[in-house]
Amino acid sequence: MMLLPGLFNYWLVVVLMMIGFYVVIAQGNLVKKLFGLNIFQVAVFVFYISMGKIEDGTAPILVDGEPVYTNPLPSVLILTAIVVGIATLALGLALAVRIRNAFGTMEEDEIDAAEADPS
Amino acid sequence: MITPHLPILEVVLPLVSAPICLILRSAVVAWWMAVALTWAAFAGALMLLGEVLNAGPITYALGGWAAPWGIEYRIDLLSAFVLVTVTAIGSLAILFARAPVAREIPADRVYLFYVMYLLSFTGLLGIAVTGDAFNLFVFLEITSLSAYVLISLGSDRRALTAAFRYLIMGTIGATFYIIGVGMMYMMTGTLNMADLAARLPGVLHLRTIDMALAFITVGLSLKLAVFPLHFWLPNAYTHAPSAVSVFLAATSTKIAAYALIRIIYTVFGGPAVFAPMPIDEMLLGFGMLSMIAASLVAMFQDNMKRLLAYSSISQIGYMVVGLSLGNVEGLAASIVHIFNHAMMKALLFMAVGCVFYRVGSVRLADIAGFARRMPITGAALLVGGFSLIGTPLSIGFVTKWFLLEGALEKGWWPVAAIVILSGLLALVYVWRIVEAAYFRAPAPAVEGIREAPAIMLAPLLILAAINIFFGIDGTLTGDLSIAAAQALVGTSP
Amino acid sequence: MTGSEALLAAALVVPLVGAALIVAAGRRPNLRDGIGIATAAVLAVVVIALVRDVLAGARPRLVLVEMLPNLSLAFSAEPLGATFALVASVLWLVTAIYAIGYMRGHHEHHQTRFYAFFAVSLSATMGVALSANVITLFTFYEALTLCTYPLVTHHGTDEAKRAGRVYFGVLLGTSIGLQLPAIAAIYVLTGGLDFAPGGILAGHVSPAAVAVLFVMFIFGIGKAALMPVHRWLPAAMVAPTPVSALLHAVAVVKAGVFAVVKVTVFVFGIDLLRSSGSSGWLIYVAGFTILAASTIALFQDNLKRRLAYSTISQLSYIVIGAAMLHPLALQGASLHIVAHAIAKITLFFAAGAILVAADKTRVSELDGIGRRMPWTMGAFAIGSLSMVGLPPTAGFVSKWFLLQGAVASGQVVVIAVLVAATLLNAAYFLPIVYAAFFRPLPDGAAQHGEAPLASVGALVLTSALTVAMFFFPELPLALARAFVAEGQ
Structure with a gap:
């Protein structure tokens, strides 16, 4: 069975993704939510890089007599995605700070209670 | 000289000017720059539309790298139509924005507002012109990230939490989208939409492609705020600054609808994909749920912005139902509703913005009887309201007619019934606003107010004129969307 | 444009112009009421001339605007529509005279608004009477509901508002809920919506579909006040009497029965209904x-x-x-x-x-x-x-x-x-x-x-x-x- 070892990376992706997703949903703390979101995104990065990898492939540098190399495109794409991810995380953290200043808390249930309060 | 590079100029000019505004740190300069750029983009979009109508789709290889290796911008009738819609809204909303922004946002941050506005505008245009699935993700995130910032600028502290929730939901949606794109890339080795469209039929039977379509549909539905995935939207539109509500309500969900049409029809081949993967039935179900459930919620709102936000979710249902019908009329309804809904919601949010500017509240109880003091705003609200209901001679009727035609052509009576029912529910919630505006005794806050300033009324009146004109003579938008739908469904005109 | 086509256009435009002038003259009651009577008189003359042409065999036709491909706002005059237009316009003239005595004698407020909407309602009535296809009929039918709403709620009391809601809810609910889908279905089935002698449905639909569509039309035309969709009419009686007199005894309700007769004869067709027994x-x-x-x-x-x-x-x-x-x-x-x-x-x-x-x-x-x-x-x-x-x-x-x-x-x-x-x-x-x-x-x-x-x-x-x-x-x-x- 190639299932487990051959698709090891993909299993990792699924596990990471689920962990990230769970944290986003289950955690009440805004910063923890953001970390969960980041784990979720990282899982996708791993997914992209895994699919570009070719067994025994080298780095994609053009040299004579080395025809097998890893597909560079997914790595490049993920570079872009990482930038987007960092921007998202930074913005999310900035919002979390502003929320903490405005509400005095970063726990979701306490914020909900404060919002329901009309004052 | 410039014309061949128009597609890229549309995107690059606002992108470059955003950091310039940031460096100059002047609200006045930033506003003038944003006005100049949005109007230039609008003119460019009109030129592109003319060119597409004359000579067919335009392709532009970014940096001279030919597709499928480089990123390709491809403008067909649908993109040109959406481009015109988005730039029209962008250029009208920026005119409207100056007065309310100066009041609602601290003076030292006003220039930042325009920076974010330009960035968001860039992203929207990028989505419309790109022919590359991954590039679409990048633009989607550019527009979303700046939208989060724009919403968080609202004066109420709840704007912050609304923006945060939107950020979480939006990021999950975008991530779902790239998961789907990655799966498609795994199976086909390309990210170019035209290339994908050519290669996907061969691998359509694979489960990976099933999953890809599922991930993309769910991801975009999150951005689109289809019914069970809509939770971010009402708060975001309610607590955002007036100008942001106008801009986002009219563009951000519409561009997501465009992306969904693009993926399902251009990339996956439309009706061909519905047979192996019944994604159309799923979308149809959720679209109808959106139409009814959101209207029912809207009926009980006392906050006008929140009411309009829920109405947006219901109207998004029209687009989703239209594209899931899988025939030309249905798809044309979706496409024309991108335009129609943008125009009517921008008009309504602008009218509400004018009321907020003078009265300082958007609660029905506080604004009672305002229409007597602000007759122009009141009339504009009335025009937008009729469009929402879809009475004849309003742009809403054009969409409704296409939808009914599409549903009845397939013999789907229940769908037609739901469309009609949703219009009746719209009648109820629109009439609540109209009654409050015209037929109730003036609230204390309404005494002594004046009509909104001219710079807010000008775009309001232009939008009202658009609403009326394209409602009475819907042939232009109707023909365009039918032609675009025919190109997408694959039946030659 | 021939003479009768010009009359057709004038019948629609004259009340609108009158409404605009009434608003413009709002601050001078005598001038305003004079304009009201003059408008009604001009309309009556126009319609009488039109009726004469129709009796002489003219069938003027006018396409105002194409709303959507294959869907236009078009007008034409035929004897039934001419009858309705004649009744409405002549009685408007009488009502205009009556209303002045009533509104002044009863010291009603907001008289300018009242007269302006009255004139607009008459324009919508003319649109119904002279419509050349179902969608035009529907459009002006809806317009008539909308511009009579302020007249029904004229007094602005809670009772008037409640009645206004019933009026609005029943009329718009039935027309959007039943009439509009029936119209769309006919369009999809036959590809056209123009009124034609003998009907347009024959040969396109099964008897069962005819029966369903006929039910949808009859109850979709709430203004005909067939039970059980009659509730709006007693509710509308909160309006000032001239409104009840002209609109709720003549223009609005006759628009309803007119639409019923017109649709029965020129959309379904006597023969089709007789043979299908629906x-x-x-x-x-x-x-x-x-x-x-x-x-x-x-x-x-x-x-x-x-x-x-x-x-x-x-x-x-x-x-x-x-x-x-x-x-x-x-x-x-x-x-x-x-x-x-x-x-x-x-x-x-x-x-x-x-x-x-x-x-x-x-x-x-x-x-x-x-x-x-x-x-x-x-x-x-x-x-x-x-x-x-x-x-x-x-x-x-x-x-x-x-x-x-x-x-x-x-x-x-x-x-x-x-x-x-x-x-x-x-x-x-x-x-x-x-x-x-x-x-x-x-x-x-x-x-x-x-x-x-x-x-x-x-x-x-x-x-x-x-x-x-x-x-x-x-x-x-x-x-x-x-x-x-x-x-x-």
Whole structure:
């Protein structure tokens, strides 16, 4: 069975993704939510890089007599995605700070209670 | 000289000017720059539309790298139509924005507002012109990230939490989208939409492609705020600054609808994909749920912005139902509703913005009887309201007619019934606003107010004129969307 | 553009121009009311000229704008539409005169708004009467609902607003909920929506679909006030009397029955309905409405409500005329549009005059009032006779044709309904006349005379028209004959 070892990376992706997703949903703390979101995104990065990898492939540098190399495109794409991810995380953290200043808390249930309060 | 590079100029000019505004740190300069750029983009979009109508789709290889290796911008009738819609809204909303922004946002941050506005505008245009699935993700995130910032600028502290929730939901949606794109890339080795469209039929039977379509549909539905995935939207539109509500309500969900049409029809081949993967039935179900459930919620709102936000979710249902019908009329309804809904919601949010500017509240109880003091705003609200209901001679009727035609052509009576029912529910919630505006005794806050300033009324009146004109003579938008739908469904005109 | 096409356009535009001028002259009441009367007079002349052309065989047609591919706002004049336009425009002129006496005598507020919306409503009525296809009819039908809403809620009280909601909800709910999908279905089935002699549906649909579509249309046209979608009409009685008189006895309700007849004849087609047998139920529904509404009217003490229920019952005469699918019955329906209009407007004028002069709204308060207001109550008596259908009034003419149609097509049910309705009508109208003239005035009754001259003059005029139509029915009869000839 190639299932487990051959698709090891993909299993990792699924596990990471689920962990990230769970944290986003289950955690009440805004910063923890953001970390969960980041784990979720990282899982996708791993997914992209895994699919570009070719067994025994080298780095994609053009040299004579080395025809097998890893597909560079997914790595490049993920570079872009990482930038987007960092921007998202930074913005999310900035919002979390502003929320903490405005509400005095970063726990979701306490914020909900404060919002329901009309004052 | 410039014309061949128009597609890229549309995107690059606002992108470059955003950091310039940031460096100059002047609200006045930033506003003038944003006005100049949005109007230039609008003119460019009109030129592109003319060119597409004359000579067919335009392709532009970014940096001279030919597709499928480089990123390709491809403008067909649908993109040109959406481009015109988005730039029209962008250029009208920026005119409207100056007065309310100066009041609602601290003076030292006003220039930042325009920076974010330009960035968001860039992203929207990028989505419309790109022919590359991954590039679409990048633009989607550019527009979303700046939208989060724009919403968080609202004066109420709840704007912050609304923006945060939107950020979480939006990021999950975008991530779902790239998961789907990655799966498609795994199976086909390309990210170019035209290339994908050519290669996907061969691998359509694979489960990976099933999953890809599922991930993309769910991801975009999150951005689109289809019914069970809509939770971010009402708060975001309610607590955002007036100008942001106008801009986002009219563009951000519409561009997501465009992306969904693009993926399902251009990339996956439309009706061909519905047979192996019944994604159309799923979308149809959720679209109808959106139409009814959101209207029912809207009926009980006392906050006008929140009411309009829920109405947006219901109207998004029209687009989703239209594209899931899988025939030309249905798809044309979706496409024309991108335009129609943008125009009517921008008009309504602008009218509400004018009321907020003078009265300082958007609660029905506080604004009672305002229409007597602000007759122009009141009339504009009335025009937008009729469009929402879809009475004849309003742009809403054009969409409704296409939808009914599409549903009845397939013999789907229940769908037609739901469309009609949703219009009746719209009648109820629109009439609540109209009654409050015209037929109730003036609230204390309404005494002594004046009509909104001219710079807010000008775009309001232009939008009202658009609403009326394209409602009475819907042939232009109707023909365009039918032609675009025919190109997408694959039946030659 | 030929002369009759220009008249067609003018019929739609004149009231709109009038409305704009009325708003512009809002600060000078005399000028404003003068403009109102002048507009109504010009419209009446235009429509009369148009009617003359139509009788001479002209069928002008005008495409205003193409709303969507294959879907245009278009107008044309044919005898039935011309009949309706004629009734509405001539009676508008009378109402305009009456309204001045009423609105000033009753010290109503917001008179400019009132007159402006009144004029716009008339433009919408012309649009209904002269529509060349179903979507145009639908559009102006909706417009008529919208621009009469401010008139219904004119008083701005909570009661008026509640009534406004019923009015709006029932009319828009039925038209958007039933009529619009039926129109869309016909468009999808046949690819067109133009009215055509003999109908457009034949050969395109199964009998079952015809039956379903017919039900959707009949109940989608809420303005015809067939039970159970009649509730809006009594609710609309909160409006000032000129509105009840012209709009809720003539323009709005006749737009409803006009649409029913027009759709029956020019969309479904007499032959198709007869062969598919899908309109038989309508005779029973309309017959039930006639009897039930008359019975309810019997127990109404508020005079305007009694008149409203009488209207509901009389409208169904027209519907039943269409449902019999017989040439004579269709002539009766066309004639009854005219006959009921002039008689019922007389009754409403009288009710309004009583309100203005004596401040009375209840039937039980009218003892002996005929001695104080002989002209008003005399006119009321003539209107009542016409409602019952006795000579020498207009009601007799139309009822005669309806009965002949019923006999010729062997509809025993209709004959029975008409006879019973005559008795019921006599039972709820004649006691009012009796009480007004033959009962003594109650002790200590307030001193009052007739209503203002403009109002009394108007109601005398319409009662004279009611009698005149009995002796000189040529014009409406010629139009009715032309309509039936065209509809075959």
